[in-house]
Amino acid sequence: MRRYGKNPDEDDIRVRPNSKGTRPRTTIRPKHEDAAEGMVLTVDRGRLTVLVGEREITAMKARELGRKSAVVGDRVAVVGDLSGQKDTLARIVRVEERGSVLRRTADDDDPYERVVVANADQLAIVTALADPEPRPRMIDRCLVAAYDAGLDPLLVLTKSDLAPAEPLLETYGALDLDYVVTNRDDFLTGGVDQIRERLAGRVTAFVGHSGVGKTTLVNALVERQRTTGVVNAVTGRGRHTTTSALALPLPGDGPEGAAGWVIDTPGVRSFGLHHIDPSRVIQAFPDLEPGTAECPRGCSHDEKDCALDSWVAAGHAEPARLDSLRRLLATRERREGD
Numbered sequence: 001m002r003r004y005g006k007n008p009d010e011d012d013i014r015v016r017p018n019s020k021g022t023r024p025r026t027t028i029r030p031k032h033e034d035a036a037e038g039m040v041l042t043v044d045r046g047r048l049t050v051l052v053g054e055r056e057i058t059a060m061k062a063r064e065l066g067r068k069s070a071v072v073g074d075r076v077a078v079v080g081d082l083s084g085q086k087d088t089l090a091r092i093v094r095v096e097e098r099g100s101v102l103r104r105t106a107d108d109d110d111p112y113e114r115v116v117v118a119n120a121d122q123l124a125i126v127t128a129l130a131d132p133e134p135r136p137r138m139i140d141r142c143l144v145a146a147y148d149a150g151l152d153p154l155l156v157l158t159k160s161d162l163a164p165a166e167p168l169l170e171t172y173g174a175l176d177l178d179y180v181v182t183n184r185d186d187f188l189t190g191g192v193d194q195i196r197e198r199l200a201g202r203v204t205a206f207v208g209h210s211g212v213g214k215t216t217l218v219n220a221l222v223e224r225q226r227t228t229g230v231v232n233a234v235t236g237r238g239r240h241t242t243t244s245a246l247a248l249p250l251p252g253d254g255p256e257g258a259a260g261w262v263i264d265t266p267g268v269r270s271f272g273l274h275h276i277d278p279s280r281v282i283q284a285f286p287d288l289e290p291g292t293a294e295c296p297r298g299c300s301h302d303e304k305d306c307a308l309d310s311w312v313a314a315g316h317a318e319p320a321r322l323d324s325l326r327r328l329l330a331t332r333e334r335r336e337g338d
């Protein structure tokens with residue numbers, strides 16, 4: 001699977017300046033052939049902050065885009081005033097095809113599932129080992145969302161000074177999940193390198209419930225940021241005013257001049273799992289998947305004849321994993337955030 005960020009040279013989402021003549025053009029596009037390519041960093045009430053080269057500009061959707069949305073992480077083509085000066089406004093005339101989408105669940109205020117992050121290739125699931133207690137169900141839901149969106153999950157276990165990681169990791173042992181264990185004291189001694197390594201050259205969306213230490217972690221990661229440009233300008237605006245995700249560059253060189261991207265997602269209470277087929281849910285449980293071979297056709301995996309019970313009874317997987325799968329299947333239709 002091609003994922004944005006891993007092989008920027010092979011990326012077919014980008015519009016290369018010299019691609020004229022080598023590629024067929026659609027009839028709509030020539031109008032904006034001189035458009036600049038950018039990446040959406042955040043969205044605030046119809047105003048989008050777009051990184052174009054080294055410059056951060058404010059833009060809005062051009063009318064011709066219609067209902068099509070542009071979200072954080074989107075590659076967009078912009079025209080108009082690209083100076084980035086105060087009170088200037090550019091127009092987004094095109095949203096490039098997305099390599100991946102993360103959706104959030106519909107809620108009472110907004111009945112539609114919406115894409116909140118585009119083009120991420122990794123999902124960092126931030127969970128505290130204590131205070132607050134880890135929530136395996138929430139982790140499972142995130143895993144399902146990650147697998148469904150084609151993102152590599154990365155379990156980030158924080159506050160290791162308060163509790164050991166082993167019990168939780170044991171539960172997920174069969175999943176062969178990539179994980180990092182962190183704590184605040186490590187950050188002070190440069191201990192974020194372990195996680196930095198996992199983020200290098202990639203676009204990683206960070207999710208986690210309030211209080212797990214996500215902000216502490218993200219700040220440690222983006223701290224040594226160049227003094228001008230993206231981070232300071234964006235964070236200076238006051239996060240609380242926006243429910244949008246926010247793309248933050250990791251210091252160093254790489255695609256778009258950053259060593260990788262952290263996409264902080266304050267507004268994502270829960271992922272939209274409504275659209276996910278039960279047969280895809282099972283993909284988040286590779287330890288259980290082989291056990292479904294003997295299931296009756298169209299098995300819900302939560303019925304009397306389900307073969308998973310005997311699979312687990314035979315010792316092929318942990319009973320806790322099957323419980324987790326079943327809880328997930330049962331709660332998939334609900335709108336809960338945990």
Ligand SMILES: Nc1nc2c(ncn2[C@@H]2O[C@H](COP(=O)(O)OP(=O)(O)OP(=O)(O)O)[C@@H](O)[C@H]2O)c(=O)[nH]1
Pocket residue numbers: 158159160161162182183184185208209210211212213214215216217
């Ligand atoms: N013991 C301990 N406390 C931590 C650690 N990291 C963060 N904290 C504390 O946990 C609390 C929550 O941290 P935040 O970084 O604000 O957590 P958050 O997930 O961003 O939560 P919100 O800001 O509510 O969204 C703060 O009081 C932090 O000081 C850690 O490694 N160990």
Ligand SMILES: [Zn+2]
Pocket residue numbers: 292295296299300301302305306307308
């Ligand atoms: Zn079954």
